[in-house]
Amino acid sequence: MERIPMGCDANPLSLILVAPRLNPPSLQQIATRLREINFCDWDEFPRDLLVFYHPKTLEMICALKKYLLARRASGNADFVDAWIQMVAVNRLTGHSSGFFSVYTLPPNQAVSVSAQKKINAERRQKPPFRDVPSIILRKSRMLLADCDPETRAILKKHSQRAILLTQPAAHTPEIPDNSVHLVVTSPPFLDVVDYAQDNWLRCWFCGIDPEKVPITVTKRLDAWQSAMKEVFCEIARVLVRGGHVAFEVGEVRNGKVKLEEMVLPCGIAAGLEPVFVLINDQQFTKTSHCWGVSNQEKGTNTNRVVVFKRR
DSSP states (O other): OOOOOEEEOSSTHHHHHHGGGGSOOOHHHHHHHHHHSOTTOOOOOOGGGGGTSOHHHHHHHHHHHHHHHHHHHHTOOOHHHHHHHHHHHTTSSBSSTTSSSSBOSOTTOOOOHHHHHHHHHHHTOOOOOOOHHHHHHHHHHHHTTTOOHHHHHHHHHHGGGOEEEOSOTTOOTTSOTTOEEEEEEOOOOTTSSOHHHHTHHHHHHHTOOGGGSOOOOOSOHHHHHHHHHHHHHHHHHHEEEEEEEEEEEEEETTTTEEHHHHHHHHHHHTTEEEEEEEEEEOOOOHHHHHTTOOTTTSSOOEEEEEEEEEO
8 A cells, every 4th residue: 555664562472473475575585594494403493393293393493593593693694584484483283284383372472381282182183294394385375465566566556665663652752753644553462362471472573572572561551551642642643634543452250351442541541532432242263162162241342442542
């Protein structure tokens, strides 16, 4: 659509997941680089991860991790390395043969080692061998299927102006005043989700300490609202007049707390005008079913998107 993307997230994983998509390599460049990587050159071998991976697969994952971190440390990492890392991070665990792991939760969450042991026992499964470079190449082919020359030209033209930040959302001085037409975001849902735990395996692979990522997690509603007010003030600063905010939350604590009711006064306090609240009452995903969550009984049963406008 030829818009200029700007993003901010406290977790450096965000850059790993987003930036490579703004400058995608060709499939031939990916294939050539994968042939150049020595997938037998590994140092660490965390045996506890064998609950997820076949030993040979784990060796290949560790070799790829070693290669990527060494390239980054030497300053030689390029856009092809970044793409391979992005795809690999999203293939670490999943529920089909398109992932490196045995059957587990979908890739947006990584269960603990002990939880995976239980899954393996209940399903009577053992991790099969998965060929890491083959999976990366196959997924890359799918991701690049619609990346035609016109798309590449648009990305090349506009991605150079992209701003991707790793810092608190309430302080983004790199984004100019009155420069953004649309903000789409979703904050931590109080202390309902353990973001560090969900991303522990991704962080391990990328050399990130999840405990050092400053994610806003609070039990108290007043503290959560205070943090959201600061974010909304920053959003109001960067928005153009007539610009919109889509702020996605949910109901938590068994439906007793509907976060959109907490969000509305925060946006108003920042000078934004509420437009409407969109409530998406949906059937659960595979992830929810893996946890044994039943519809309308527990967990986050709906998505609630609060839309504001800057006057």
